[in-house]
Structures are given as structure tokens and as C-alpha cells.
Amino acid sequence: MKIFRSVGWMAWLWVLADLVHAQGLEGLLPVGEAYQLSADATTPGVIKLHWTIAKEYYLYRGQMKFAGGDGVTVGKAGLPDGTKYHDEYLGDVETYHNSIDAGVPYTLAPGTRRIKLSVRYQGCHEVDPKVCYPPHTEELDLPVSGVSVCGAGGTTNTPANPPMTNGHGAPSGATGLIAALCLAFAGGLILNLMPCVLPVLSIKVVGLLESGEDVAKARRHALAYTLGVLCSFTTIGLAIVTLRSAGHAFGWGAQLQQPLLVGVLACLMVAVGLSMSGVVQFGTSLGNLGRPLAAHTGAVGDFFTGVLAVAVASPCVAPFMGAALGYAFAAPRLAALLVFLTLGLGLALPFLLVGFIPALGRFLPRPGAWMETLRQILAFPMYLTAVWLVWVLANERGADAVGWVLIAAVLLAMSLWWFERSRSRGAMSKALAVVLTLLVSLPLYQLTQLPAPAMRGTSEANVVAYTPEKLAALRAANTPVFVDMTADWCITCKANEHAVLDTPSFHALLQRTRAVYMRGDWTDVDPTIEAFLEQYNSPGVPLYVVFPKSGGQGEQLPNVLTAAIVEKALNDATH
Numbered sequence: 001m002k003i004f005r006s007v008g009w010m011a012w013l014w015v016l017a018d019l020v021h022a023q024g025l026e027g028l029l030p031v032g033e034a035y036q037l038s039a040d041a042t043t044p045g046v047i048k049l050h051w052t053i054a055k056e057y058y059l060y061r062g063q064m065k066f067a068g069g070d071g072v073t074v075g076k077a078g079l080p081d082g083t084k085y086h087d088e089y090l091g092d093v094e095t096y097h098n099s100i101d102a103g104v105p106y107t108l109a110p111g112t113r114r115i116k117l118s119v120r121y122q123g124c125h126e127v128d129p130k131v132c133y134p135p136h137t138e139e140l141d142l143p144v145s146g147v148s149v150c151g152a153g154g155t156t157n158t159p160a161n162p163p164m165t166n167g168h169g170a171p172s173g174a175t176g177l178i179a180a181l182c183l184a185f186a187g188g189l190i191l192n193l194m195p196c197v198l199p200v201l202s203i204k205v206v207g208l209l210e211s212g213e214d215v216a217k218a219r220r221h222a223l224a225y226t227l228g229v230l231c232s233f234t235t236i237g238l239a240i241v242t243l244r245s246a247g248h249a250f251g252w253g254a255q256l257q258q259p260l261l262v263g264v265l266a267c268l269m270v271a272v273g274l275s276m277s278g279v280v281q282f283g284t285s286l287g288n289l290g291r292p293l294a295a296h297t298g299a300v301g302d303f304f305t306g307v308l309a310v311a312v313a314s315p316c317v318a319p320f321m322g323a324a325l326g327y328a329f330a331a332p333r334l335a336a337l338l339v340f341l342t343l344g345l346g347l348a349l350p351f352l353l354v355g356f357i358p359a360l361g362r363f364l365p366r367p368g369a370w371m372e373t374l375r376q377i378l379a380f381p382m383y384l385t386a387v388w389l390v391w392v393l394a395n396e397r398g399a400d401a402v403g404w405v406l407i408a409a410v411l412l413a414m415s416l417w418w419f420e421r422s423r424s425r426g427a428m429s430k431a432l433a434v435v436l437t438l439l440v441s442l443p444l445y446q447l448t449q450l451p452a453p454a455m456r457g458t459s460e461a462n463v464v465a466y467t468p469e470k471l472a473a474l475r476a477a478n479t480p481v482f483v484d485m486t487a488d489w490c491i492t493c494k495a496n497e498h499a500v501l502d503t504p505s506f507h508a509l510l511q512r513t514r515a516v517y518m519r520g521d522w523t524d525v526d527p528t529i530e531a532f533l534e535q536y537n538s539p540g541v542p543l544y545v546v547f548p549k550s551g552g553q554g555e556q557l558p559n560v561l562t563a564a565i566v567e568k569a570l571n572d573a574t575h
Helices: 002-023 176-191 195-211 216-243 259-277 298-313 321-330 335-354 358-363 370-377 379-397 398-422 427-439 441-447 469-475 491-501 505-515 526-535 564-572
Strands: 035-040 046-053 057-060 065-068 070-074 083-087 091-095 100-107 114-121 121-127 136-143 145-149 153-159 481-485 517-522 543-549
Touching: 035 114, 046 057, 046 114, 046 469, 065 070, 070 114, 114 543, 121 481, 136 491, 153 216, 153 321, 176 321, 176 335, 176 370, 216 298, 216 335, 259 298, 259 370, 259 398, 259 441, 321 335, 335 505, 370 379, 379 398, 398 427, 427 441, 441 564, 469 481, 469 517, 469 526, 481 491, 481 526, 481 564, 491 564, 505 517, 505 564, 517 526, 543 564
Parallel strands: 481 517
Antiparallel strands: 035 046, 046 100, 057 091, 057 121, 065 114, 070 100, 083 091, 114 136, 145 153, 481 543
16 A cells, blocks of 8 residues: 555656646756756766755655666666655655765677766655656766866876776787787797696696607697697687677686686596596597597597697786787787687697707607606696686685585596596496596586675775775875786786785885775676776786876786886876
8 A cells, every 4th residue: 555655646746747847836946957967987987977966955866777878788886875764655765965976887898989878866856845856867978088087186088998008108909910919929929838827738748758759740749739729719719709799798717707617627637637647548648638538549639638728728818918819809800810819829839849840859858667757747737726726616606616526526536437447347337437427517517506706805904895986986086096907716816916916015015105905806707897807908817007196097017017017107106
């Protein structure tokens, strides 16, 4: 009954409002004058709204609704608490008086050049005559760039999509396809030295050593491995182009936000480690890693080793690689695919050189019995990689996820052990090995059923969790801000934190420059952080941006940090 009374009361007020418009009522303002709305979209990833509310008028907090237009997806709006009271007809409500500031986070589909936002609100005149306006909707059409308030000193033009920089102020997003290909090739080459690729490098070292001086065999190793790398990068490129065409954001390494994939990779690392430890043999060498996947040729194993190399390399961003990927994520389809292929070519180059230039083979040790010991020693980096992936999974889905993936690993170890024992036994024994292997999928499936954490923030001292509203407030207060976009699965991020960002000297630098350290955690899917990455044309994490206290565009730092780079950026931000 109360609901009907409320609806009837609101309907009566709307009729009264129509009469006001039709006949006029002395002293009552038009809705546009009673509630003056202004909007600012210069802060990346957030639309700032401000209402100036006339005296003796108010707005209902619960009646504010926001919707994005074509190519614009909006998140949950940040609204302040209002004045609470109990309305006889509407029940418990909150109202705003005088003025209100709100922030609406948003993401843009690729190619979107205008920010369209529908804002719906409703308010009343609170003294005689007591009149409530019908719900009012304003359609905002904002440019992607505009004017940003920089404090008492005035304003400055700040693009919402700033150009990609190489960390020293030089534009790299517009360097062209040739420059992007050069950067991609260099980044792929250096990627071989990154710690996330080390386990696969161990596999190929053993495979190349086992090939000895057989040039033809070494070439087959190199070609099959290279084909696996290139096919994997082509698949990633096609997926990104397709998702981008459909209006979705996709970042480098973001597949590790999926718990099922993390669990599968952890089990795969366990399987590879058990093979290297001698529990099970997939063919006569580690180069035949892919033999269980297909028929009787070692080239298949080399191919899938290349696929594995790309899978474990995805959390790493090598120097030069970030700018190339940034170009690819915004470039036309063919150019984007060329960048990914060139990146793969750089990753595979060392093995191509050894396979096709026999003289380089003289620098490799001679094959011998010592290689079996080396094989077993190199199993331990595989186990450590599995431990790291389980740790990532714990941060994504908690202790239950750890339990399920450990059960899957035990079942996998049991199935591989029985598979090795069943080689000389009958068909029933081999069928049991297959059944045990299939059982591994059951605990892995449970990973998809676990809920994501309600909110990932930070409880560390001197670290502020990133939100567009907090960043906007700090910038409005003329505070220098160091923004760190990171993820638990990002090896480069963790290396930078250990070497620079978690050190006493860095926190002393923050105190001296009066800067705020703001961290965004992209371990799990977060549209707000995706919007920030997209605004800076970053293909993924890490992303470091220093905003000066005087306002204006933030300085984007390199993916690999040094104390000197950070100190210079923060010192410049305070001037």
C-alpha cells in the first residue's frame, strides 16, 4: 500500500509540475536554472560532474542515474553521502543541497572520439509551494580532450589520451610502423633474458645440447620452435584485433587474470618438471615435450615448446616492448599483426641462429652423460614457476583456489606416474592412466566457480589505492602523485617493487617531495584500471605515471625502473 501511495504522490507532483510549466508559478525556477549541471572529462577514465543547486531546492540522491552512449561504458558513480531524513511518502531518502560533485568512471571502445553520457536526476522545491520536478535527463556530449583546472594558477589543455612516451618524453606512439617493428624485434630478443622465460630456455638448452653436431636436427628444432612462437603470437594478435573490433579492452598478460588458465599453467609446469626429473618420459628428449599432444615426430614437441614459451613470457614486458605493443593495440589490423610477428621473431632468434649457423654450435658443450644431471637440475625452475603461479592464484581467488590447484597437481602427478608404469602393461592399465588424467579437470573446473574478491585495495602504509576520484582530488589539491599500475602475476612489476618502489630511499623521496604513492592492482579484472591503461596507450602493466603538482600531463616512465629515473621524475613534478 505504501508503494501505491508513493507512486500516487509522485504522479500528483509531476502533474503539478506540468501545471507550473503550462501556467507559470511566481518564484519557481526552470529545472535548468534550479539545478545547473557542468561536466569535465579531462581526467583520464572519469567524468567529473558538478551541480550548483539554487537556494530552497534539493536533489534526490537515489534518483541519480547514469548511462553511456555509443562506445562508452560507465561504471558505478562515486556519489557523496546526502542529508538523510524520513519522507512520509518516499520513506528513507538522502538529499543534496547547495552543490554536489560526483565522479562517473568510464571506458571507451577503440575509435571512440566523443564521450556521450546520459544523466538523469530529480529534485524538488522545499518550501511553499512544495513542488517536485519530474525526472529530468540531460544528454552530455563531451570531447575526449578538454580543459582541466589546475588550481589558482589557471587552466591548461590536457589531452585525455596523451601520446605514448618512451619514459623520457619522446613520443613513441607516432613513430610509425618501421620504428614499432624495430622496437618489437628488440623487445622480443631481450624477452629471452627475462625471468619468466627462463624455464623454457632451460628446455631448449637441453634440446640443443642433445642435438650435438647434427646440423639438420638442430635446424628442425629451431624451425619447429620458431613456428610455435610465431603461431602463438599470431593467435594473440588476432584475438586482440577481434576483441578491439568488438569494443573490448585487452591487455598484454591479462589472460593471467583468468584463474582457470593460471591453474592449467601451474599443472603444466608440474608436468614438465616431473618429466625433467625422470618420473615420466615424453619421448627421448625434452625437445619432444609436445609428443603426448600428437603423433610420432619430435617437431611437434618443439612446436609446443614454442607455444609454452609465449604462454610463460606473457607476464613480462621487456625494454622497448611496451612502446611496440602500445602501437599494435591501436594500429590497423595488418600493422598490429606485423608487430606481433616481429616480436615473436625476436623471441625465437637465438635458436634460429644456432640452428642455421653451425659455427655457433662450437660454443655449445659436447653432448655427454652429464646432460641427464643437468636435465634433472633444470626441473627445479619448473617447480618454482608452478609455486609462483599458485601464489598468483591465491591472490586472485584465495585459499580455496590453492587447495583445488594442489589437488589437481597431485592427481596429475599420479596419472603421469601410472602412465609411465603402464607402458609395458595391457590396455586396461593405459585406460586407467587416461581416466586419472581426465580427473585433473575436476578440481581445475572448481577454480571457475570461486567468487572474485569483493574489492582489491591496499593496506600498506604510505600507499593509496587507486581510484579516478582520489586521483582527481589529489590533482585538484596541487599534490604530486606517483601512480603505479601493477599485478601479482607481473614479474617486471615485482622486480621494480623489490629494486626501487619498496625501498626506504623511495619512501624518503616521497616524503621529501610531498608526493603521494598511488597503486592500482590489476591482478583481477578491473574496468577502472583498464580505462587508465587505455588512456595512456599502455598494452598492460607495469605502467608508471608521475603527475606534477602544477597540473598538466603526467610523465610516463619506462617499464623497467631505476632509482635515478624515479628521483628525477618526482623532483621535476614538484617544480
